[in-house]
Amino acid sequence: MSAHGTPIPMSSERGGPLKGEAHVPGDKSISHRSLILGALSVGETKVTGLLEGQDVLDTGKAMRAFGAEVEKRGETWHVHGVGVGGFSEPDNVIDCGNAGTGVRLIMGAMATSPIAATFTGDASLNKRPMARVTDPLALFGARAYGRSGGRLPMTILGATSPVPVRYATPMPSAQVKSAVLLAGLNAPGETVVIEREATRDHSERMLTGFGASVTTEDTPEGRVITLVGRPELKPQTIVVPRDPSSAAFPVCAALIVEGSDVLVPNIGLNPTRAGLFFTLQDMGADLTFENMREEGGEPVADLRARFSPNLKGIEVPPERAASMIDEYPVLSVVAACAEGITHMPGVKELRVKESDRIDAMATGLRAAGVAVDEGEDWWTVHGCGRGAVPGGATVKTHLDHRIAMSFLVLGMASKAPMTLDDGGAIATSFPIFEGLMTGLGARITRGATETA
Numbered sequence: 001m002s003a004h005g006t007p008i009p010m011s012s013e014r015g016g017p018l019k020g021e022a023h024v025p026g027d028k029s030i031s032h033r034s035l036i037l038g039a040l041s042v043g044e045t046k047v048t049g050l051l052e053g054q055d056v057l058d059t060g061k062a063m064r065a066f067g068a069e070v071e072k073r074g075e076t077w078h079v080h081g082v083g084v085g086g087f088s089e090p091d092n093v094i095d096c097g098n099a100g101t102g103v104r105l106i107m108g109a110m111a112t113s114p115i116a117a118t119f120t121g122d123a124s125l126n127k128r129p130m131a132r133v134t135d136p137l138a139l140f141g142a143r144a145y146g147r148s149g150g151r152l153p154m155t156i157l158g159a160t161s162p163v164p165v166r167y168a169t170p171m172p173s174a175q176v177k178s179a180v181l182l183a184g185l186n187a188p189g190e191t192v193v194i195e196r197e198a199t200r201d202h203s204e205r206m207l208t209g210f211g212a213s214v215t216t217e218d219t220p221e222g223r224v225i226t227l228v229g230r231p232e233l234k235p236q237t238i239v240v241p242r243d244p245s246s247a248a249f250p251v252c253a254a255l256i257v258e259g260s261d262v263l264v265p266n267i268g269l270n271p272t273r274a275g276l277f278f279t280l281q282d283m284g285a286d287l288t289f290e291n292m293r294e295e296g297g298e299p300v301a302d303l304r305a306r307f308s309p310n311l312k313g314i315e316v317p318p319e320r321a322a323s324m325i326d327e328y329p330v331l332s333v334v335a336a337c338a339e340g341i342t343h344m345p346g347v348k349e350l351r352v353k354e355s356d357r358i359d360a361m362a363t364g365l366r367a368a369g370v371a372v373d374e375g376e377d378w379w380t381v382h383g384c385g386r387g388a389v390p391g392g393a394t395v396k397t398h399l400d401h402r403i404a405m406s407f408l409v410l411g412m413a414s415k416a417p418m419t420l421d422d423g424g425a426i427a428t429s430f431p432i433f434e435g436l437m438t439g440l441g442a443r444i445t446r447g448a449t450e451t452a
């Protein structure tokens with residue numbers, strides 16, 4: 001849906017090869033965190049390369065509502081922070097739009113201040129579970145009053161005398177981990193999060209960069225992260241790396257569109273994020289990492305993806321799931337174009353994203369002529385083989401940007417075009433997707449394409 005709520009139907013169809021360079025926008029996870037930690041530091045943080053997608057813009061608006069100054073001058077975002085414990089009570093409801101990361105991290109950041117805030121979102125966000133963050137926030141002394149099932153809209157009453165917390169996350173979730181760490185900033189003593197499976201570690205890295213004491217230890221219990229509360233966070237100059245989750249779309253499109261050769265420069269390859277690229281290589285993708293280097297403490301490379309005629313289905317290791325959790329929808333599109341079966345176990349979390357992503361992709365893939373089996377925490381795609389996906393379906397995107405972009409990628413390789421009921425959600429994470437892909441040669445049109 002567009003910002004005005006009007007659905008934007010979109011279609012894609014087969015054309016010539018995709019060629020050229022794809023400069024994808026800044027990392028969404030790091031962009032949210034830059035604004036939130038900037039708002040919690042004392043003084044002015046400068047951010048370049050910020051993703052200007054709706055999710056992140058909504059977090060910027062929320063930081064203003066809590067008293068920080070957030071503005072763009074030239075190409076740089078300036079965040080004038082109020083310090084840990086310095087948030088003021090917002091005058092109005094905080095609308096986080098479509099962003100699970102935004103709302104969950106902000107709830108954590110305000111939960112140990114003696115203020116109240118009411119959060120809401122769009123129809124997708126208001127269906128998503130919030131108890132996963134409000135349960136640990138209650139241990140700090142915060143209270144949550146939401147709709148049944150722990151859904152938004154929801155009011156959080158921050159703790160007046162917060163206590164530090166030791167919390168083992170029950171599901172692999174960087175959002176839950178980060179909410180607890182952000183709450184721990186304004187609690188005295190040490191807050192500890194234990195995660196059985198390592199999830200993206202941007203919060204730990206960035207908190208350290210802002211001057212907090214954060215230690216990480218791998219133990220038989222899992223990864224133990226310890227934060228010392230009540231630090232003074234020092235403002236930073238941040239260059240946001242480009243988003244591997246956005247890079248996934250031009251990369252996967254190039255692998256399945258005949259004759260393609262696409263370079264996607266400057267992609268962050270943090271091991272907690274890069275699982276898709278190793279999975280694609282395991283499937284036989286012609287995908288190489290060029291110019292490997294380190295920037296701002298993160299591994300970075302230029303990705304080169306070429307059409308790969310011999311893609312084969314594989315068993316995706318479940319222990320890799322956290323490092324590619326947002327990439328399963330587009331992986332399933334590559335799997336549909338591969339020879340043989342791709343089995344994806346250990347992915348229950350996909351059912352509580354912007355949509356139930358297993359259901360949304362399985363339904364659309366079946367409509368496009370691809371066989372899919374599924375269970376609560378797994379799914380299997382039966383590949384049609386090179387150039388053999390029938391396509392020719394109209395699919396529902398359920399306000400989910402990754403579902404929308406994945407089916408547009410499928411339409412670039414399927415025999416008949418693919419149509420979306422609504423591509424508006426793409427603007428939440430990848431507002432330049434359409435222009436970037438058509439610039440490579442993809443055929444994307446607004447409105448429905450007549451299908452056979």
Ligand SMILES: O=C(O)C1=C[C@@H](OP(=O)(O)O)[C@@H](O)[C@H](O)C1
Pocket residue numbers: 028029030100101172173174175176178200325326349
């Ligand atoms: O912390 C983050 O920035 C994110 C964590 C993941 O969510 P979960 O924590 O729910 O796994 C991911 O799906 C989301 O896109 C971004």
Ligand SMILES: C=C(OP(=O)(O)O)C(=O)O
Pocket residue numbers: 028098099100101102326353354402429
């Ligand atoms: C799951 C996602 O985001 P969020 O949870 O922030 O809505 C995503 O971007 O794929």
